[in-house]
Amino acid sequence: PAIIRRQDYRPPDWLVPEIDLDFALDPARTQIRAVLSVARNGAHDRYLKLDGDGLVPLEVKVDGRPLESGEWTLDGGALIIPLTGDAHQIETLVELAPENNSKLMGLYASGGLLCTQCEAEGFRRITFFPDRPDVLSRYSVRMEADPARFPVLLANGDPIEQGSSADGRHWARWTDPFPKPCYLFALVAGDLACNADSFVTMSGREVKLGIWVKEADLPRTGHAMEALKNSMAWDERVYGREYDLDVFNIVAVADFNFGAMENKGLNIFNSRYILADPETATDIDYDGVEGVVAHEYFHNWSGNRVTCRDWFQLSLKEGFTVFRDQNFSADMGSHAVKRIEDVRVLRAAQFQEDAGPLAHPVRPESYIEISNFYTATIYNKGAELIRMMALMLGPERFRAGSDLYFKRHDGQAATCEDFVRAMEEGGGIDLGQFRRWYEQAGTPHVRATLRHDEATQTVELLLEQSMPPTPGQPDKQPMAIPLRTALFDRIGSAHKGEELLMLTQPQQSFTFGGFAEAPVLSINRGFSAPVIVATDRSQGDLAFLSAHDDDPFARYEAMQQLMVNVLVGRIAGQNVDEAAVVAAIRDTVVDPHLDPAFIAEAIRLPSEAYLGDQMAKVDPDAIHIARDALQRRIGQELEPLWRDIHARTKANSFSLSSAAKGARKLRNTALICLVASGVPDGAAVAFSQFDEADNMTERQAALATLANGASDEREAALDIFYNRYRNDALTLDKWFQTQAFALHPDTVDLVEELGRHPDFTLSNPNRVRSLYGAFGGNQWAFHHRSGKGYRLVANCIIALDKLNPQTAARLVPPLGRWCRFDDERAALMRGELQRILAEPGLSKDVTEQVGKSLE
Ligand code: B3K
Ligand code: ZN
Numbered sequence: 001p002a003i004i005r006r007q008d009y010r011p012p013d014w015l016v017p018e019i020d021l022d023f024a025l026d027p028a029r030t031q032i033r034a035v036l037s038v039a040r041n042g043a044h045d046r047y048l049k050l051d052g053d054g055l056v057p058l059e060v061k062v063d064g065r066p067l068e069s070g071e072w073t074l075d076g077g078a079l080i081i082p083l084t085g086d087a088h089q090i091e092t093l094v095e096l097a098p099e100n101n102s103k104l105m106g107l108y109a110s111g112g113l114l115c116t117q118c119e120a121e122g123f124r125r126i127t128f129f130p131d132r133p134d135v136l137s138r139y140s141v142r143m144e145a146d147p148a149r150f151p152v153l154l155a156n157g158d159p160i161e162q163g164s165s166a167d168g169r170h171w172a173r174w175t176d177p178f179p180k181p182c183y184l185f186a187l188v189a190g191d192l193a194c195n196a197d198s199f200v201t202m203s204g205r206e207v208k209l210g211i212w213v214k215e216a217d218l219p220r221t222g223h224a225m226e227a228l229k230n231s232m233a234w235d236e237r238v239y240g241r242e243y244d245l246d247v248f249n250i251v252a253v254a255d256f257n258f259g260a261m262e263n264k265g266l267n268i269f270n271s272r273y274i275l276a277d278p279e280t281a282t283d284i285d286y287d288g289v290e291g292v293v294a295h296e297y298f299h300n301w302s303g304n305r306v307t308c309r310d311w312f313q314l315s316l317k318e319g320f321t322v323f324r325d326q327n328f329s330a331d332m333g334s335h336a337v338k339r340i341e342d343v344r345v346l347r348a349a350q351f352q353e354d355a356g357p358l359a360h361p362v363r364p365e366s367y368i369e370i371s372n373f374y375t376a377t378i379y380n381k382g383a384e385l386i387r388m389m390a391l392m393l394g395p396e397r398f399r400a401g402s403d404l405y406f407k408r409h410d411g412q413a414a415t416c417e418d419f420v421r422a423m424e425e426g427g428g429i430d431l432g433q434f435r436r437w438y439e440q441a442g443t444p445h446v447r448a449t450l451r452h453d454e455a456t457q458t459v460e461l462l463l464e465q466s467m468p469p470t471p472g473q474p475d476k477q478p479m480a481i482p483l484r485t486a487l488f489d490r491i492g493s494a495h496k497g498e499e500l501l502m503l504t505q506p507q508q509s510f511t512f513g514g515f516a517e518a519p520v521l522s523i524n525r526g527f528s529a530p531v532i533v534a535t536d537r538s539q540g541d542l543a544f545l546s547a548h549d550d551d552p553f554a555r556y557e558a559m560q561q562l563m564v565n566v567l568v569g570r571i572a573g574q575n576v577d578e579a580a581v582v583a584a585i586r587d588t589v590v591d592p593h594l595d596p597a598f599i600a601e602a603i604r605l606p607s608e609a610y611l612g613d614q615m616a617k618v619d620p621d622a623i624h625i626a627r628d629a630l631q632r633r634i635g636q637e638l639e640p641l642w643r644d645i646h647a648r649t650k651a652n653s654f655s656l657s658s659a660a661k662g663a664r665k666l667r668n669t670a671l672i673c674l675v676a677s678g679v680p681d682g683a684a685v686a687f688s689q690f691d692e693a694d695n696m697t698e699r700q701a702a703l704a705t706l707a708n709g710a711s712d713e714r715e716a717a718l719d720i721f722y723n724r725y726r727n728d729a730l731t732l733d734k735w736f737q738t739q740a741f742a743l744h745p746d747t748v749d750l751v752e753e754l755g756r757h758p759d760f761t762l763s764n765p766n767r768v769r770s771l772y773g774a775f776g777g778n779q780w781a782f783h784h785r786s787g788k789g790y791r792l793v794a795n796c797i798i799a800l801d802k803l804n805p806q807t808a809a810r811l812v813p814p815l816g817r818w819c820r821f822d823d824e825r826a827a828l829m830r831g832e833l834q835r836i837l838a839e840p841g842l843s844k845d846v847t848e849q850v851g852k853s854l855e
Contacts, residue, residue, distance in 0.1 A: 014038045030096045053124045132181070134309050150191070151190075156263060159173075196208070219277065253268060269296070273288055282701075302320045319384075337601060348609060352613065354441060355468070361441045361473075371845055397427035440467065481502070484524065487520070488520040523535065559584060588602050639679060645670040667698065671705055718735070768796070769807075777814070794835060797809075
């Protein structure tokens with residue numbers, strides 16, 4: 001397949017200032033008539049090329065004149081029309097069968113609805129058009145459908161007219177005053193109920209808000225609506241950004257390839273990020289709804305008003321928008337806990353990506369299939385780059401930079417370079433070297449060594465950076481790395497103030513005076529840079545910081561490092577002191593000044609995958625055994641504490657307050673510890689939590705804890721859960737997911753069985769992700785010695801690729817990490833990748849991911 005390169009970017013040959021679309025909607029046979037006004041862009045004599053994917057032109061007209069079949073050609077799906085003048089009107093007619101669209105890209109059917117997904121290149125599956133983000137058009141859309149099956153007709157912008165046709169059908173016309181790229185086009189038709197509300201903007205305009213769902217789901221839309229109104233107010237307050245249309249609609253659909261989509265004025269969501277109630281949604285789900293609603297809303301400015309010039313600039317909108325949604329969620333809840341959660345995700349997904357065959361820069365140089373580049377690097381690392389700029393600039397100058405960016409590029413298709421330049425000029429800073437963060441793939445490693453000189457009472461902090469090679473980038477230049485740093489006096493447990501150290505050289509040393517005794521180093525506080533830091537701090541120093549660091553992230557990090565050191569030592573067969581870990585956990589748990597949600601984060605053992613990342617070669621079995629043993633010891637030694645916490649965090653009634661959420665989080669952690677201790681009543685305590693809970697957070701956590709072991713309670717709880725929720729797809733997903741995640745020796749066999757379960761289907765991406773996606777993230781189970789886990793996932797990829805290549809390709813990365821494992825496992829993993837690649841008719845999505853994984 002063809003490689004698309006960033007360097008080959010050329011402005012479009014033809015622009016399309018206006019488009020008029022007419023949809024005669026029907027699941028089996030939809031006709032689409034498109035009228036495009038096209039304008040030659042610059043002086044050239046190139047023909048008009050309109051992208052198409054699987055479309056057959058039934059009619060083609062130029063300026064009203066029907067073309068003979070020889071007057072146009074098809075080239076790899078695209079419609080080619082030679083044109084003589086500089087401005088013409090092009091009309092095409094095509095026909096589609098949305099109900100047969102299993103890729104869920106373009107116009108498709110989901111649960112009786114008709115809906116669209118166009119980003120990145122789905123619009124070309126709807127009509128012939130220059131499908132690239134730098135062609136911006138004004139849209140007018142007419143939809144016509146059977147009023148009984150499709151009473152609601154929605155599109156971007158504002159509704160302007162509606163009516164009934166003579167043949168008993170009805171129609172509606174929507175127009176969007178803001179020029180937009182075609183990836184932001186959307187329509188929805190179906191039998192939907194609306195949670196209607198409104199928001200008054202900072203200039204006093206009233207915006208009508210609607211969240212559209214199946215009638216029965218209406219009671220589950222309240223949290224999403226609150227999140228939407230809070231997001232609108234937050235973007236005004238923090239970025240000065242006001243909403244710009246008179247209506248803002250959100251529709252929830254059951255079959256969706258990812259989380260949600262920011263179509264102008266008509267966001268379309270995976271229902272899992274809209275629907276929430278205490279009976280079926282966990283606190284994590286509630287936070288997910290809040291974060292994704294905010295993310296898509298924030299795209300209205302960072303993405304829609306200012307869009308991307310080409311798909312290499314994807315992080316321009318995604319990194320910035322993730323940064324914005326992260327800060328919004330932090331403001332709505334706890335900054336400390338949100339940062340810890342975000343860093344955990346970054347390390348689990350992005351650091352692994354950066355260390356493997358699919359590593360790519362935040363602004364990639366080439367791709368085969370753009371759908372494969374909606375990655376943790378583009379999104380989460382991209383957000384870290386914005387965060388570093390915001391840190392270096394400070395809040396006022398960062399705001400000046402973002403104001404300049406929005407002002408300068410409103411209505412344009414911009415680049416990452418445009419953003420950096422706006423930050424430089426608006427914020428008054430030189431980001432010359434910082435730009436390497438966009439260019440170089442890989443995670444920088446920083447080694448920090450502290451030397452104390454008693455005679456001069458000074459300390460020297462030596463920082464050394466390096467960056468491992470990544471595909472196509474063998475040698476790296478030094479990065480500009482902002483490290484928030486503090487030095488703690490051992491006596492008094494305080495520091496003299498934090499400093500922002502800029503590490504820009506391969507090696508650099510910083511000297512600090514006034515230390516009669518060697519201080520304790522607290523570095524990369526708040527995780528100020530997305531790097532891997534190695535220090536020579538002793539377990540004693542880490543225990544000190546885990547008790548005294550005033551930066552919550554650094555305190556959490558010290559605790560995690562303390563645990564990592566013990567576990568990695570154990571795995572290597574060393575005799576390590578576990579008592580320090582147990583003591584630090586006890587001290588943290590009983591500290592009355594700490595937020596329970598923070599405590600729960602801090603005392604949680606590092607995941608098996610994270611431990612794997614600390615080793616030269618991952619040994620999944622040894623990691624599991626060591627982690628399990630430490631968890632048991634923590635459970636046993638502090639058993640009364642866990643019982644006490646578990647009892648006293650039981651609430652009388654459900655609330656979504658931070659205090660209530662924190663209590664549930666700590667309660668679930670206490671349950672894990674208690675059950676891990678092996679006390680005879682462990683399963684019974686877990687079962688009663690499962691049984692008595694009035695909320696899904698406690699119920700699912702109890703189920704997950706039971707699922708890790710073998711007990712009658714395990715089987716009973718799984719049965720009850722299944723029977724209670726078998727008709728609720730989103731909740732049944734949790735039943736699949738919990739079993740696929742289970743740290744249980746039989747998980748691999750169970751996943752095989754679940755793949756044959758009557759409720760399992762490849763046609764719903766959420767269901768696929770809850771079984772095979774979750775399983776791919778279960779290190780111990782997936783890397784079962786036999787290779788069975790690899791075979792299961794490869795079989796799923798092969799079968800799913802025929803229906804939905806985009807979702808199939810997302811299952812590839814765990815198989816691609818073979819380099820990190822022993823020779824036997826590596827050979828089995830490569831064998832499966834080769835088997836996939838040998839499949840006839842493989843999509844370019846899967847071909848790209850598998851091909852790169854084998855290099
Ligand atoms: N922009 C969409 C993602 C589209 C993914 C296409 N493969 C959702 C988001 O990031 O907000
Ligand atoms: Zn986004």
